Amino acid sequence: MELVKSLGAHWVIDYTKEDFTRKKGSYEIIFDTVGKSSFSKSKASLKKNGRYLTSTGKMMKNYFLTIWTSLMARRKFIFAMSVDKVESLNLLKKLAEAGIIKPIIDRTYPLEEMVEAHRYVEMGHKKGNVVIRVN
Ligand SMILES: NC(=O)c1ccc[n+]([C@@H]2O[C@H](COP(=O)([O-])OP(=O)(O)OC[C@H]3O[C@@H](n4cnc5c(N)ncnc54)[C@H](OP(=O)(O)O)[C@@H]3O)[C@@H](O)[C@H]2O)c1
Structure with a gap:
């Protein structure tokens, strides 16, 4: 938690003590950098036009969610993969x-x-x- 604060976080949630998805409609952005959450379980915690970002998960599912949410949902799913360039x-x-x-x-x-x-x-x-x- 100290490491995360040293990177500039004002407020840190300890995942071993608190499930962030229990706070409904709270976040503008959820960025999962370690692949431990899911869009389906997290989306209710996003504000109306919130964004769920991830760099993990199955490609096909990620493409599907990206397209589906861009057309049909207010809460969007966005993913990115690193490239060996x-x-x-x-x-x-x-x-x-x-x-x-x-x-x-x-x-x-x-x-x-x-x-x-x-x-x-x-x-x-x-x-x-x-x-x-x-x-
Ligand atoms: N998109 C891309 O191009 C790309 C590139 C590289 C990797 N990845 C993917 O990124 C993912 C993460 O990989 P990684 O090897 O960097 O990480 P990792 O070793 O899996 O993650 C370790 C960190 O995650 C924390 N953590 C564990 N469970 C957590 C939870 N439930 N909530 C919040 N934090 C939690 C740990 O904290 P504690 O020690 O306190 O438990 C530790 O700091 C993998 O799925 C990998 O496939 C994607």
């Missing part, structure tokens, strides 16, 4: 160097310890990113 990585590099985005690095492993790195990530509690050092 050099320009995108260079843009991220520039934004990080300019301090516009603040990457959070939890742990760094050398390439030889890839197995340990995966084990750590698969525990599902990493804070931000785990980096593999290749050189």
